[in-house]
Amino acid sequence: MSTFIGVKPLLSSMFEVTMSDNSKRFVAVTWDLIMDEQINKEGQFTVNGTIEGTNKKAIAEITVKEDPNIALKKPATASSQQSGNTAAMGNDGQTSTRWSTNDPSTEQWWKVDLGAQYDVTGSKMTWESASGTMKYRIEVSSDGQTWNETVNKWDTPVTQSVTEDTWSANHVKFIKVTALGINPAWAGFREFEAYGAKSTVVDTTALEAAIAAAQFKADKAVVGNQPGQYPQTAVEALKTAIAAAQDVVDTAKTQAEVTAAIEVLQAAVKAFDDAKITGEEPAEVDTTALEAAIAAAQVKVDKAVVGDQPGQYPQ
Known part of the structure; x- marks a missing residue:
């Protein structure tokens, strides 16, 4: 079976089994606990279980996949936030919570770090109130420094409670939403979602x-x-x-x-x-022996004492 990152799968406690006499009956299975670290990244793992009343083991193969919403529960920050309506509530998967600015008079931004680079195909936003009017634009970045605009609704404010934008950008790691509510609306939204797949990693x-x-x-x-x-x-x-x-x-x-x-x-x-030019290259001259002889002779000269006494040398 499969699940999404961060979501513990619900394993059935009852299974139909075939007995040795070909009869069928339901048996209870007690599963080992699934740990948080087993579901915090893509991959596969095995859960062991025990069939009640026997020493037989049951095995469940679990595949962990990324949620289609690549922004879900990723780290989020904002230019401002209310204490009860924080940036993290803008992509927590719950439309009952929301991010809201603490300053309704100026444009505010909300930013999510996807944790890796993605090729993004679009986004969906559930706004705080269907009765409000909101200006917004969406920008993306691979490094958090240089930004490219993908959506601009600044001159065409929206009044819908949900807006879906189709756009395309590759190697995106950060998505930033800049918003400004038109009185009485405040900048903020209940949920931001983004869709796409991880970018191809090129090894150079x-x-x-x-x-x-x-x-x-x-x-x-x-x-x-x-x-x-x-x-x-x-x-x-x-x-x-x-x-x-x-x-x-x-x-x-x-x-x-x-x-x-x-x-x-x-x-x-x-x-x-x-293309290297070929032919007989000049032979290398080995002067090693000569240099050794010169050095030895120089030692003798340096140590010589000039004079007419035994062991000395004439000038």
Whole structure:
């Protein structure tokens, strides 16, 4: 069976079972307690039970899914609130509670942190009173700093008790509602709901590593026409490929884009390696032995005492 995050499933206490003689009867099952931590995130878990009057065990497989309302019970804050009508009451799943500002004369905001990035498809708001008139706008953000407007009802105030807005925005972590009630209404609402699915998480680690390796090659390359050097065109082509790969890191929406970018960059690196000018490179001269001899001779010179006495040296 399945349940939503934060909602404990109700397991039946009676089950119909088939006995060894093929007869059927209902038996009582006592289930282990379900702990809060088992239902506070998406996933699966098992609940064990005991069939009454036997030593037989029952097993229930539970799947925890996110509620379709992705804003439900997520952390909420507001520019102001009444002590009995707090920001948290604006998305607690209850239309009997509400968020309300403590200042009816100026526009006020309410904000929810979704806890992760979502691709959002719309929202629903249940207002405090059907008799009031409300101006509002909805903005979204991925970081809580830069905001993009998705709904604007400032010039077309609403009087409905429930408004549903269809809009689309990707990689949304924060949603902010700014509202202003027209007398006698105060800014506030009974419930805010948002709908969508978690954004695709794009892993660019491998691409970034490939970029770093390619950049190292480009930085060390010596331009010229001698063996071991590279044509200027080869270096520029590699730098162009690196810049294109970095653009994918910054803008990729899917893992397939990243995989394709890695393949393109690898091809560019191979072309760069193939462009290296070949031929017999100047042989390296090993001066190690000579330097050791010089050092030894220098020690002798430094220790020599000039004079005509035994153990000394003529000038």
